[in-house]
Amino acid sequence: MKQKIGILIDYDFTNKHVPPYPHPVFFSYENPKRMQTIIQYLEGMKLFENEKIHKLIPRVVTKSILQLAHSQYYIEAVERLSKFGSGMLSEETYITHDTFLLAKKAVGGVIACLESVINHKSNQAFALVRPPGHHALREQSSGLCIFNNIANAIHYLRKRKNYNKKIVIIDIDDHYGDGIARFFYEDPNVLYFSVHEFDFVEGDMGFITELGAKKGKGTNINFPIPMNTTDAHFMEFTEILTPILAQFHPDLIIVAAGFDMYFADPIGNCLLTSKSYYEFAKYILARARQVCDGKVAFVLEGGYSLIGLPICVSAIIRALLGEPFIPQPFEQVEFSAPLEKTDFLTIKDSLKELLQSFWNI
Numbered sequence: 001m002k003q004k005i006g007i008l009i010d011y012d013f014t015n016k017h018v019p020p021y022p023h024p025v026f027f028s029y030e031n032p033k034r035m036q037t038i039i040q041y042l043e044g045m046k047l048f049e050n051e052k053i054h055k056l057i058p059r060v061v062t063k064s065i066l067q068l069a070h071s072q073y074y075i076e077a078v079e080r081l082s083k084f085g086s087g088m089l090s091e092e093t094y095i096t097h098d099t100f101l102l103a104k105k106a107v108g109g110v111i112a113c114l115e116s117v118i119n120h121k122s123n124q125a126f127a128l129v130r131p132p133g134h135h136a137l138r139e140q141s142s143g144l145c146i147f148n149n150i151a152n153a154i155h156y157l158r159k160r161k162n163y164n165k166k167i168v169i170i171d172i173d174d175h176y177g178d179g180i181a182r183f184f185y186e187d188p189n190v191l192y193f194s195v196h197e198f199d200f201v202e203g204d205m206g207f208i209t210e211l212g213a214k215k216g217k218g219t220n221i222n223f224p225i226p227m228n229t230t231d232a233h234f235m236e237f238t239e240i241l242t243p244i245l246a247q248f249h250p251d252l253i254i255v256a257a258g259f260d261m262y263f264a265d266p267i268g269n270c271l272l273t274s275k276s277y278y279e280f281a282k283y284i285l286a287r288a289r290q291v292c293d294g295k296v297a298f299v300l301e302g303g304y305s306l307i308g309l310p311i312c313v314s315a316i317i318r319a320l321l322g323e324p325f326i327p328q329p330f331e332q333v334e335f336s337a338p339l340e341k342t343d344f345l346t347i348k349d350s351l352k353e354l355l356q357s358f359w360n361i
């Protein structure tokens, strides 16, 4: 088969679920401009005229599909508040009259991408969806997420399509995907590997000691990194991930692709440029070709720099297409007080020690 990369876009993501806050407060960063800038940029590079690219559209999901991952009470709460037209679903998550529709499309978009890859319609795919999903819990919205797009899509494949093969989720959003972790904490067939910014003083979810439970022990792996991590050290986690991918041998790799580790992001505190996302995609593609016939689906999670988002998304797509990386002049920044390799050694060594009972690393 000639290489085909599926890109899922839907123009509803560019104009619906508009935050009611006119000023740049935390809640307002998750807004339609994120998707407008991505799509404009991809159209500007004539991506959709490339014969290796094909557009995917979201599946329509019913409430019964949402119920595979979420409680009826919670789904109806989202629907009711959307009908009402406004409100807060949690401390950080706003609702508008079209939130329910858009959140369903986000789940349906991820389902369409995963199906396209596992059914060999696309070699790789990228679900450009919003609102994000990786914090959402079964009965609760959290951190700008309504439904857990990835977890819901996996439950759909499991329960409706009889797809029971092993899956790896690699989460590179700046924040810990506590929602995904909880969904699969006891599941031995879904391995969750998260790289996230971690405050080593205050503590948070996402400790290296959260390893999964029961039959899933050893399949929840957290690689916390310090704030101010740059391109120089972002890929340190691969030393642990590479042997685990080879031993777990998944049928599919899903990347929870958040871009809030970008240096200009208004929420995350890391200092990556688009180079890291390009290198990461190249790495994942090479690993996927070794372990699962190249089957990788990227799913947009966070990322709030309107300059960084389109550049980082396109960097990933360029890597999938086998095209060279194009550095942006404004990304050539010298950061003061850079971290040293030694800052990552303790994390790596401690995590390796914990994982040695489960993996040969």
Ligand SMILES: [Zn+2]
Pocket: 173, 174, 175, 258, 260, 302, 303
């Ligand atoms: Zn995030």
